[in-house]
Amino acid sequence: MLTPDKIDSLAQQWALGTFIVATLLLCAAMLAVSYYLGGRYQGRAKNDPFESGIVSVGSAQLRLSAKFYLIGMFFVIFDVEALFLYAWAVAVREVGWPGFIEACIFIVVLFIGLVYIWRIGALAWSPEARRNKSPVSTNNHLPSNHANQTGVMS
Template identity: 60%
Template sequence: MSTTINTLAHQCGFILFLVAAICFCLLMLLISWFLGSKADGRYTNTPFESGIASVGSARLRLSIKFYLIAMFFVIFDAESLYLYAWAVSIREVGWIGFIEATIFIVILLVSLFYLARIRALNWSPAYCKLHVCKTTTLPNILGAKYPH
């Protein structure tokens, strides 16, 4: 019987916390609605970027290379989180955990060397002029010479 009352007390406390948080958020929104300005100016609904009015479209065409670098960063950053969790629990996992982490690091290094080998991380304009643009044209894919 005691555990049921204890559980009910914890649940009531959590529900009270949720109600208080929602009421606090609504109170802040209500106060800002009353105290905020209601004047409609010329630039009221215009989006600003660093205090400057936007010019042109927001739909810029970016090179796929930027997305590749972002993906590589996310992938290797996520793996560093796994290594951090391993480092925190190193005493509990022992030698087996150490061997598993070593295998994990070796796989990461092999993938990084593979990316460097296929030059996925090298996207300078000089390299693009010499290599990438020549190998990605349709005549080269079909086996014809690259037209100069």
């Protein structure tokens, strides 16, 4: 038996289904129209990039170092975290002391993360500095009570 609640639910689902079908049909229609009305010229210059009327010379592919990728990732991570702090600053009066304590914990975690990436050398630009800050020490294989060069046990 159809109750008024079931009829309302069915009406809402029908509206959603109609919206999805109409959206898919509209997308298919736009793709079909662009396919039939679009140009079909396949020349040598068709796939060349156009930059202000100047013919490009050489390859536009630049090889960037991985350090630029790392710096970009760190920027995005810390930028998103700054966005969270901005949202907290807007609502600081509403959240009160518990929000302040949570924001302080958040800032401490950010600082620990920054110190960590600095300590492992992820922010170092030169390969030598990165090698010197390696978390793996080269002298860990020697036992603490080994004989020194004079033959005396320490």
